[in-house]
Amino acid sequence: MNAFWIILTGSLVATCCSLLGCFLILRRMAMVGDAISHAVLPGIVIAFMFTGSRDTVPMLIGAGLLGVLTTFLIEFFHRFARVQADAAIGVTFTWLFAIGIILISVFAGQVDLDQDCVLYGEIAYVPLDLIITEGGLSLGPRTVWMLAVVTLLIGAFVVLGYKELFLTTFDPAFAAAIGISTTLWYYLLMGAVSLTTVASFESVGAILVVAFLVAPPATAYLLTDDFKSMLGLSVLLGIIASFAGYYLAVWLDGSIAGAIATVTGIEFLLAFLFSPTHGKLRSQKRVQTISH
Amino acid sequence: MILQVENPVVEVHDLTVSYDRKPVLWGIDLTLPAGALVGVIGPNGAGKSTLIKAMMNLLPVSSGYVRIFDQPLKQVYSRISYVPQRESVDWDFPASVFDVVLMGRYGQLGLFKRPRKADKDAAMEALEKVGMQSYANRQISQLSGGQQQRVFLARALAQNADVYFMDEPFAGVDIATETAIIQLLRLMRDQGKTVIVVHHDLQSASEYFDWVVLLNMRLVASGPTDQVLNQELLEQTYGGKLTLLSKVGDLLRKQEFPAREKS
Numbered sequence: 001m002n003a004f005w006i007i008l009t010g011s012l013v014a015t016c017c018s019l020l021g022c023f024l025i026l027r028r029m030a031m032v033g034d035a036i037s038h039a040v041l042p043g044i045v046i047a048f049m050f051t052g053s054r055d056t057v058p059m060l061i062g063a064g065l066l067g068v069l070t071t072f073l074i075e076f077f078h079r080f081a082r083v084q085a086d087a088a089i090g091v092t093f094t095w096l097f098a099i100g101i102i103l104i105s106v107f108a109g110q111v112d113l114d115q116d117c118v119l120y121g122e123i124a125y126v127p128l129d130l131i132i133t134e135g136g137l138s139l140g141p142r143t144v145w146m147l148a149v150v151t152l153l154i155g156a157f158v159v160l161g162y163k164e165l166f167l168t169t170f171d172p173a174f175a176a177a178i179g180i181s182t183t184l185w186y187y188l189l190m191g192a193v194s195l196t197t198v199a200s201f202e203s204v205g206a207i208l209v210v211a212f213l214v215a216p217p218a219t220a221y222l223l224t225d226d227f228k229s230m231l232g233l234s235v236l237l238g239i240i241a242s243f244a245g246y247y248l249a250v251w252l253d254g255s256i257a258g259a260i261a262t263v264t265g266i267e268f269l270l271a272f273l274f275s276p277t278h279g280k281l282r283s284q285k286r287v288q289t290i291s292h
Numbered sequence: 293m294i295l296q297v298e299n300p301v302v303e304v305h306d307l308t309v310s311y312d313r314k315p316v317l318w319g320i321d322l323t324l325p326a327g328a329l330v331g332v333i334g335p336n337g338a339g340k341s342t343l344i345k346a347m348m349n350l351l352p353v354s355s356g357y358v359r360i361f362d363q364p365l366k367q368v369y370s371r372i373s374y375v376p377q378r379e380s381v382d383w384d385f386p387a388s389v390f391d392v393v394l395m396g397r398y399g400q401l402g403l404f405k406r407p408r409k410a411d412k413d414a415a416m417e418a419l420e421k422v423g424m425q426s427y428a429n430r431q432i433s434q435l436s437g438g439q440q441q442r443v444f445l446a447r448a449l450a451q452n453a454d455v456y457f458m459d460e461p462f463a464g465v466d467i468a469t470e471t472a473i474i475q476l477l478r479l480m481r482d483q484g485k486t487v488i489v490v491h492h493d494l495q496s497a498s499e500y501f502d503w504v505v506l507l508n509m510r511l512v513a514s515g516p517t518d519q520v521l522n523q524e525l526l527e528q529t530y531g532g533k534l535t536l537l538s539k540v541g542d543l544l545r546k547q548e549f550p551a552r553e554k555s
Contacts, residue, residue: 163395171376171380173376173380174447177374178369178399221386224386225431226386227386
């Protein structure tokens with residue numbers, strides 16, 4: 001049963017992250033996911049200090065606010081200070097993460113949190129924190145329920161906002177010209193990334209979140225030329241990685257999150273080498289672009 | 293020679309646009325007539341693209357306002373379409389030609405609604421108009437420059453708007469595409485649409501457009517082509533460079549070289 005819950009947790013995180021990651025990598029903003037997943041740390045600590053508990057909701061709110069603040073600061077530095085986008089990302093998230101670390105170390109006695117927990121998470125503990133009804137019936141791990149809700153929200157967001165997300169990602173100028181707000185959809189997407197990151201960090205850690213945000217979408221990008229297939233494939237690749245990663249970790253008796261992230265990397269490498277359209281070891285059958 | 297028209301389709305009043313506090317467009321007052329094929333012409337860095345972007349509210353303006361059909365832009369989005377510069381998007385994006393053309397329908401569809409059959413038919417019809425129907429399922433990275441431009445044009449056509457803004461649609465396309473595009477633009481004008489085109493080739497300008505806007509940070513001229521494209525106004529627009537340009541132009545015409553910029 002533990003294996004089931006752990007793999008389910010991994011798959012739910014993989015689903016949210018892969019869906020959003022497809023939009024991020026096509027916007028050349030993959031590292032924003034990295035930034036958000038680290039920069040939420042002070043938000044979590046502050047929420048913890050205010051409420052004194054590790055309840056999910058205040059932490060989601062605290063971290064979510066910091067996530068949106070992070071994207072806002074990145075945009076602000078990029079646009080008004082005219083720093084390159086990647087430099088703006090680097091400055092913002094290291095700074096916020098560092099503040100989080102100071103907060104943890106200063107209030108170490110009162111805060112039941114540490115950097116390792118945020119960075120690496122511990123997916124193996126997921127089945128230990130169960131929701132048990134008054135009748136003594138176990139409803140399964142708390143984390144799984146929370147992630148299931150988040151996955152539904154992200155899925156609904158991507159399905160309902162599909163055409164706006166697709167258009168503002170491909171051609172923001174045209175989107176703006178026909179009256180679709182690029183700013184609104186940018187912040188909605190970033191809000192969704194923050195929510196996913198925060199909901200996942202406790203169980204799988206920031207590093208696996210980043211791996212799921214970037215590797216499956218990048219792999220799917222190499223495998224297909226159709227955006228809807230890319231969304232579907234990246235989810236599938238993320239779920240496969242959760243399964244394979246779990247059994248790899250059991251076999252090696254090592255870290256589960258580490259093994260899952262490793263499998264996403266192996267998937268990318270295989271696609272890079274053997275993809276029917278972009279693969280380096282396949283003959284180039286594609287029609288060459290003619291340039292004028 | 294700045295001619296203002298009655299009942300303009302596009303009205304620009306005292307428009308100033310700055311980048312980094314440096315003005316790139318200064319006090320533009322401009323009206324454009326309905327059913328005209330308008331060329332926006334000027335040297336590099338004259339603010340031609342900036343002008344049409346500012347008309348569509350894609351840029352923050354320092355002063356002035358734009359009205360289209362005598363209404364603020366927000367109320368007429370569905371009647372406006374835009375053909376951005378071809379280089380402004382990533383053509384390796386995982387999308388088919390049909391996906392891109394269908395985007396032209398997104399504005400009318402509204403939030404949460406998926407494209408219906410009528411939208412797909414309109415997209416296909418637009419592809420036929422630009423002669424690209426057999427490419428509908430082609431991945432966009434496999435297109436040539438001219439084909440990319442046709443796809444962008446088809447996307448704007450699918451929208452069935454009344455005013456079209458086009459940023460350098462003739463840049464870096466083959467001669468067949470250029471001819472096809474200009475024929476299509478004339479057809480649109482004959483149907484009463486207004487088409488505003490940023491253009492940099494002076495030679496073809498007199499042949500293509502019925503109304504010309506000459507721009508070099510300030511508005512130099514705006515009026516019917518035959519009244520605007522004369523030596524004096526062109527010299528005001530291009531400064532001393534024009535003498536060289538006209539000499540090269542004459543030379544090319546004599547030798548019948550196709551004068552086109554390579555992209």
